[in-house]
């Protein structure tokens with residue numbers, strides 16, 4: 001995308017935040033099973049540069065999501081220094097060699113998805129003294145190429161993380177298959193969270209967050225509807 005088209009949407013970040021927040025509130029008030037608490041809006045700022053993301057901070061927003069540790073490490077320390085009450089969520093895959101950086105920077109790690117990672121997190125929490133809250137990513141569609149614990153393995157994995165490794169596990173997250181109705185996936189995630197006594201359910205993106213709220217989301221992760229189209233990443 002060109003700089004000029006990014007500028008075209010950039011002036012609207014504050015307006016977009018207001019509009020999305022209003023839609024979130026309305027979805028919570030009109031949930032089919034009765035009103036639910038208004039979910040937290042995680043503003044997904046991946047690919048957008050710090051100066052642009054700052055518009056959302058200036059508008060008063062404080063909860064953000066990034067999906068790449070390296071990008072977040074380059075972008076967020078300065079922003080967090082200026083806005084210390086920021087809450088930063090990692091919403092993308094976490095490689096074990098990035099655990100140290102991730103634990104130092106993020107406040108919530110939404111993508112705990114395998115025993116090896118859980119063990120590395122436990123030891124890094126121990127040595128750093130930092131304890132970001134953890135969500136377990138569930139591969140509700142059981143897609144081979146997608147990260148996450150299979151639904152049938154979720155209870156055991158929660159037990160391993162929470163009881164054996166003593167990670168601060170607070171909830172579950174999912175990314176439904178792109179080509180399917182997300183509602184059954186959201187329903188499954190909410191059910192797994194409830195069964196395990198986990199209060200946080202992270203689900204719903206720009207295209208489906210109102211459905212997710214109706215199905216019990218406590219956190220929605222919204223990027224495009226706030227920041228506009230993502231910039232192409234530089235070639236690796």
Ligand SMILES: *Cc1c(COP(=O)(O)O)cnc(C)c1O
Pocket residue numbers: 044046067091092175204205206207221222223224225
């Ligand atoms: C990019 C991303 C989002 C936000 O997607 P939009 O469609 O831009 O709202 C949400 N969750 C995850 C895990 C993402 O990677």
